[in-house]
Amino acid sequence: MAKIYLEAGRVVDDVLSGRSGLKAALYAQQLSSDPRAVCKLSSCTLSNKAAIAEALEHVGLDHHSHGMMLVMAYELLLGHGLRGGGKLRRELEGHATELQTAFKKSSQHSEVLSEQREAFSSLPRYVRVNRLQLAEDLEVLRRRLTKALRRAAGSEPKHAEATRVELDAVVPNVLRLPAASRRWLRELPEVESGALVLQDRSSCLSALAAGLVPGSFVLDSCAAPGSKTAHAIELLQARGRLAAFERDPKRAAALLKRLRLLVGFAEKSPRRKGRYGPEAKSEVSVLKWGSQIRGRCWAGGATGAEGVEVDVHVGDFLDTNPALPPWNQVDVLIVDPSCSGSGLPEHHLIDATAETGTSRRVQRLAAFQKRILSHALSFPKAKTVVYSTCSTLRLENEDVVEEVLCRYPGFEVVEALPWWQNAPLKPATGKPLPSWAKNCLRSDPVTHKCRGFFLCRLDRLDHLAHGPGDSDPPPEQSRRKRKRRLTTSAPRTEEIQIPSKDKAKAFLAVPKAKKGSGLRILRRLAKKQLVGLSALQSLLKKKS
Structure with missing residues (x-):
């Protein structure tokens, strides 16, 4: 079985299950086939999914792995023919005539050429000029790219319209090309080097709208x-x-x-x-x-x-x-x-x-x-x-x-x-x-x-420096300043309760223990009645 059918079928299954979109499904797969080929096959299969599924159901072949069956049926009906596939291939080719007839009669197939779908199928290709690498004038660049595309496409007259390059009338530093130019665009040296970025004009709007300044x-x-x-x-x-x-x-x-x-x-x-x-x-x-x-x-x-x-x-x-x-x-x-x-x-x-x-x-x-x-x-x-x-x-x-x-x-x-x-x-x-x-x-x-x-x-809003409930965090002080403040400020005290011999309770104010001060040991001894009140007072005097 051709591995590309298996991988494209998994992508189609992920998309149809609603777990992810096409792009996320492609990233989630460990692809051994060409990712662009898998993407194209999956996208084309999904574009005709309803009509293919109806044709498969009509001939009784909808019981196999759904995504892979759809992919292979697309390749048989609208693609380049099946290249491998084992048992599934034999079953599909055995019902090829019935599938073709059912596909053409499919009620879903007649709706493919809706206004929106037709618009998507003929979307131009957009190229953003990367000004970090290209400082060339746009008109000069447009003429140079037109010549380069015509050399890549060949001298056939039918390719003349597909290699026309225009300046986008709305978005700055963007060129517009016909949809058919895609096959030659990737071969241009400027695209391979990153001087020209294949990016839809809508995708260029986010950074422009942010109003970024140096x-x-x-x-x-x-x-x-x-x-x-x-x-x-x-x-x-x-x-x-x-x-x-x-x-x-x-x-x-x-x-x-x-x-x-x-x-x-x-x-x-x-x-x-x-x-x-x-x-x-x-x-x-x-x-x-x-x-x-x-x-x-x-x-x-x-x-x-x-x-x-x-x-x-x-x-x-x-x-x-x-x-x-x-x-x-x-x-x-x-x-x-x-x-x-x-x-x-x-x-x-x-x-x-x-x-x-x-x-x-x-x-x-x-x-x-x-x-x-x-x-x-x-x-x-x-x-x-x-x-x-x-x-x-x-x-x-x-x-x-x-x-x-x-x-x-x-x-x-x-x-x-x-x-x-x-x-x-x-x-x-x-x-x-x-x-x-x-x-x-x-x-x-x-x-x-x-x-x-x-x-x-x-x-x-200009009159609000912060959002609701927000405030500037206190400035972080260095360790040196923090230590200096602790040594120069007045020591905080706390009371230690020590029972005396007459079972009356006496209270002694002791500086609150600090790490490494030695007072922590005295506190523990006093609380465990191992040090009496008078002894503790004398120890504190020596300590001070």
Whole structure:
């Protein structure tokens, strides 16, 4: 049996069970096949899942491993034909004619070309220009890339339209290409070196909306795979600090690899303390929970003390204590938590009605999103918090912000990017949207020709230095100052009860015991009646 069918089948099973989305399911698998091939096969299978399942049920082949059967049926009906598969292959090929007929007659198959699905299937490819590596003028770069793509695609006339490169009219430093150009894009040297970043235009909005300025301390709560994090580092212009959190060690390793490629991340050398640079780079062979990788980003020609200081934490952002350093100095937080992915192409290709506000998975995700946004707003020096999801569901977007804002009235929703024009809002079926909802940013695949996306920028009110109940933590004093204060301040006293010979109780005020003072021993002796009152008084006089 071809191993790729087995691995793609496991991914499909994970997605259909509701345990995870497509991306998370791919990361969770130990793949021996090409990950891109597994991703493509799984996504294409899920896009036609309803029609394939109905055809399998019609011919009586729905009793096998569900995910793997769907994958192999897709490969037989719409793919390149089966390459291995043992008993399942023989059964599928034995019913090939019946499956083809049932698939074409499937009622679900006629709905594939809906407006939204058609929009997703023809989405352009977007490329962000990494200004840390490319300072070239956009128009000059556009012409040069057009020529390079035409050389890679060949001289056939049918490829001329697929290699057209345009400047994005809305998002700065972004190029737009036809969907068919994807097969040649990855072969460009600029893409391999990280000078051009394959990133959807909606994904570029988070860092832009944060309003980053050089010298800021930025925290990215859910950083992997790293394109948004690298964009934020670029906007800091070689001055500032960024902390990136990722729970999963595998995704954290992918994040580090991405940062090295895009922004020149160099780890702090473990051998020569305080030294950075290319010689300090070392591959992180094993990352585990609690690992912290510190370094600087040197892309863009930063030298000396310049460069953005970057800390990558393999752990949970919710475990941080905002009252303690360094977290009590964070200026900006970028919060892009796990979501249902209802704005992604693979979600809508699976089933546009699969995830609704009543889905248990979406409700669990919304509860998690409220926790992580509440935690972000509790940072005492945070001036801006950017909350975003790749979901189009109100339960994960406006409802999350509305509930959290009730607990943190020290923040308000402001207009993040005035130049972005939202698509007209659909009439609310339940309660009306809050008045601040007009300031939120939404992208729609039909209107904006990109993935579905939601973004909300929350700024701290000017007249409130802190959120409700927040206060500056007391300044931490050094050990030397703390010891000096204890030796110069008046000693605190406490009473020791000692029974005398006439069984009456006498009380003696004794300085409260301190470690290493010797008074602790005297106290214990007195309490055990091994030292009388007069003897203790004389000992104390000698001690003083």
